[in-house]
Amino acid sequence: MxxxxxxxxxxxxxxxxxxxxxxxxxxxxxFASKPRCAICGRPLQGVDETRVKARRVAGLTVSRPYGGYICHRCLALALRTAVRLSAT
Known part of the structure; x- marks a missing residue:
């Protein structure tokens, strides 16, 4: 044993x-897998692969809105749709 x-x-x-x-x-x-976007599932850029299970560790996120949670492409798409909906 x-x-x-x-x-x-x-x-x-x-x-x-x-x-x-x-x-x-x-x-x-x-080892933890590479963090992925919550919307499209692509691996996030700018976020290191780590051994920790908690992804919310200081220094592991990107300094933009929803950084470390969704990718930059999905964020740009969401901002565009938000602006288009608020303009009408």
């Missing part, structure tokens, strides 16, 4: 074959 620190699901288990021919379990850290 593995030691208690390795029993949690925060570590990924991989079967590895050693040079001696045995199959052993190696534990690797899980």
């Amino acid at each position: 593995p030691r208690p620190a390795l029993r949690s699901r925060k570590l990924r288990r991989t079967q590895t074959r050693t040079p001696g021919g045995r199959h052993v379990v190696h534990y690797k850290k899980r």
Whole structure:
């Protein structure tokens, strides 16, 4: 049985074959996927891939409205439609 620190699901288990021919379990850290736009699903530019699960960490967001949440293309489209709706 593995030691208690390795029993949690925060570590990924991989079967590895050693040079001696045995199959052993190696534990690797899980990495967070690249943050994606909430509207279109494209990967966000300017936001680093991190190991943390909480995306709302200071320094990881972009300094524009909805930065780090939606991409610049979706923001431009939303601003255009907002202006067009307010003009009528």
